[in-house]
Amino acid sequence: MRLTVFNGSNRGKASNTAILLEQFLAGFIEQAANEYETLYLIHEKDQTRCVEAFKEAETVLLAFPLYTDCMPGVVKTFIEYLEPLCGRDGNPALGFLVHSGFPESVHSHFVRRYLEKLSRRLGCRCLGTVIKGGSEGIRAQPERMSRKLFRLFFELGRIFGKTGQFDKKIVGQFARPVRFSKLGLLGARLGAKMGDMLYWNRLLKKHGAYDKRFARPYEPDKQ
Amino acid sequence: MKKITILNGDPGNRAYELDSYMGEIENLLESRGHEITSFVLRRMDISYCNGCWGCWVKTPGECVVRDDSAQICRSLIGSDFLLFASPVIMGFTSAVLKRACDRLLPVIHPYFEIVTGEVHHRARYEKYPALGLILERGADTDQEDIEIIRDIYSRMTVNLKSELRMMRFTEDSAEEVADAIDSI
Numbered sequence A: 001m002r003l004t005v006f007n008g009s010n011r012g013k014a015s016n017t018a019i020l021l022e023q024f025l026a027g028f029i030e031q032a033a034n035e036y037e038t039l040y041l042i043h044e045k046d047q048t049r050c051v052e053a054f055k056e057a058e059t060v061l062l063a064f065p066l067y068t069d070c071m072p073g074v075v076k077t078f079i080e081y082l083e084p085l086c087g088r089d090g091n092p093a094l095g096f097l098v099h100s101g102f103p104e105s106v107h108s109h110f111v112r113r114y115l116e117k118l119s120r121r122l123g124c125r126c127l128g129t130v131i132k133g134g135s136e137g138i139r140a141q142p143e144r145m146s147r148k149l150f151r152l153f154f155e156l157g158r159i160f161g162k163t164g165q166f167d168k169k170i171v172g173q174f175a176r177p178v179r180f181s182k183l184g185l186l187g188a189r190l191g192a193k194m195g196d197m198l199y200w201n202r203l204l205k206k207h208g209a210y211d212k213r214f215a216r217p218y219e220p221d222k223q
Numbered sequence B: 001m002k003k004i005t006i007l008n009g010d011p012g013n014r015a016y017e018l019d020s021y022m023g024e025i026e027n028l029l030e031s032r033g034h035e036i037t038s039f040v041l042r043r044m045d046i047s048y049c050n051g052c053w054g055c056w057v058k059t060p061g062e063c064v065v066r067d068d069s070a071q072i073c074r075s076l077i078g079s080d081f082l083l084f085a086s087p088v089i090m091g092f093t094s095a096v097l098k099r100a101c102d103r104l105l106p107v108i109h110p111y112f113e114i115v116t117g118e119v120h121h122r123a124r125y126e127k128y129p130a131l132g133l134i135l136e137r138g139a140d141t142d143q144e145d146i147e148i149i150r151d152i153y154s155r156m157t158v159n160l161k162s163e164l165r166m167m168r169f170t171e172d173s174a175e176e177v178a179d180a181i182d183s184i
C-alpha cells in the first residue's frame, strides 16, 4: 500500500502530530511492500504541491491537532485547495487522525462530523477518524511516559498497513474517556490543578512571566 | 448602543456577495447608533498561529508575533458583540477566518477549569462579547453543513467564554439581521 500523509500541525516537524505519525508509520512499513510520503502543510509555500500529491495518492492520512474545536487554519486552506477535486474519479481513500490538548474525545466529535462529510463531498472512501485526547504533553515529557501510547500507535499503523483499516479496538481505547464520569471528574479536577502547576506555571517561571500571568493588556480603560 | 466587532472572512477570490451585504449591515447598525469596528481579514497581516504558547507563558495576554491579530483581540475585548461573517467554502467558514480565530488564544487564560463537565481553559477577562455568525451559502452548501458549522461555532464559543446568540444568512434582509443584533 502507498500512503500519502499530510501533517496539518502548525508546529510542522516539531509537533506532537509528527511524533504520533512516526510511531504509526513505523508500524505501517512492517509490511515490506508498503511505502509512504509525508507532507507538512505549514512548511509549504503554497499548497499546489500538496494538491498534486493528493491527486496522485492511493490512500491519504490527514493528521492534525484540534484548534479551537476544529481544524487549524492551515488545514482549512488545504481543504479549500481541494475544491476542484470534488467528485473526481480516482480520488484517494481518506482517513483522519485528530488529537487534542484536552483529554476527552468529545472535543473532537464535531470536527469528525465535518471530516466525514468532507470525504463524501470529495467523493473519497472514508476510512474513519482516529481521535486521541491529551496529546499536548507528548513532545515535552520523557519518552518512557509515552511508551504505551507509542506501542498502540505502532500497532494501529501495523494493522492499517496490513488491512487498510483502523483497528476498532485501538480506536475505541484512544477514544476513552469520551467525557468524564462523575467520579472521573474528580480526577480531572485534580489533573487540571496539576497541569496548571506542572505545565503552565513551570513554563511561566521559565520565561520570567509568572507574576504577569493574569495580565489583561486589552482591558478597556475604566473611566 | 453596542460596541460591535465584525470579522469579515470573505477571501475575495470569487464573486461572493458578502462584502456588499456586510457593508449594508454595517451602515444600518451605525444608523441605529451602534459603534462598529470592522476587519476585512484578507486585507490584514495575520500569520498562522505557530502553537508556541508565548501568549500564555512569555508575554501573557499578548501574542509574541506582532502583526494585525492584536488589533482584533483588543477590539474583541472592548466589544459587546462579535460578529463572524463568512462564505461557506467546502462546508465550513473560510480559511481566512479560521486563521484569525486561531489567533484569539491570547484573550483566554492557560489554566484549566471544568465547564459543563468538560475540561476547558479559564477566562482572562471579566467580560467577553456575545457572538453571532453570518453565512453566505455556496452552491453546494446543504443543511448538514449548516448544522455542523452551527455546532462547531457553538463549541468555539465555550472556549471564548461566550455564547452563539445569532446565526443568519445573506438571504436574510439587513433589517432582520440588525433587529436580531438589537435584541441581544
Ligand SMILES: Cc1cc2nc3c(=O)[nH]c(=O)nc-3n(C[C@H](O)[C@H](O)[C@H](O)COP(=O)(O)O)c2cc1C
Residues within 6 Å of the ligand: A009, A010, A011, A014, A015, A016, A017, A018, A064, A065, A066, A067, A068, A069, A070, A099, A100, A101, A102, A103, A107, A135, A136, A137, B049, B050, B051, B052, B053, B102, B103, B105, B159
Ligand atoms: C491556537 C490553538 C488552539 C487550540 N485549541 C484546542 C481546542 O479547542 N481543544 C483542545 O483540546 N486542544 C486545543 N489546542 C491544543 C492542541 O490541540 C494540542 O496542544 C496539540 O497537542 C498540539 O499538537 P501539535 O504539536 O501536533 O501541533 C489548541 C492549541 C492551539 C495552539
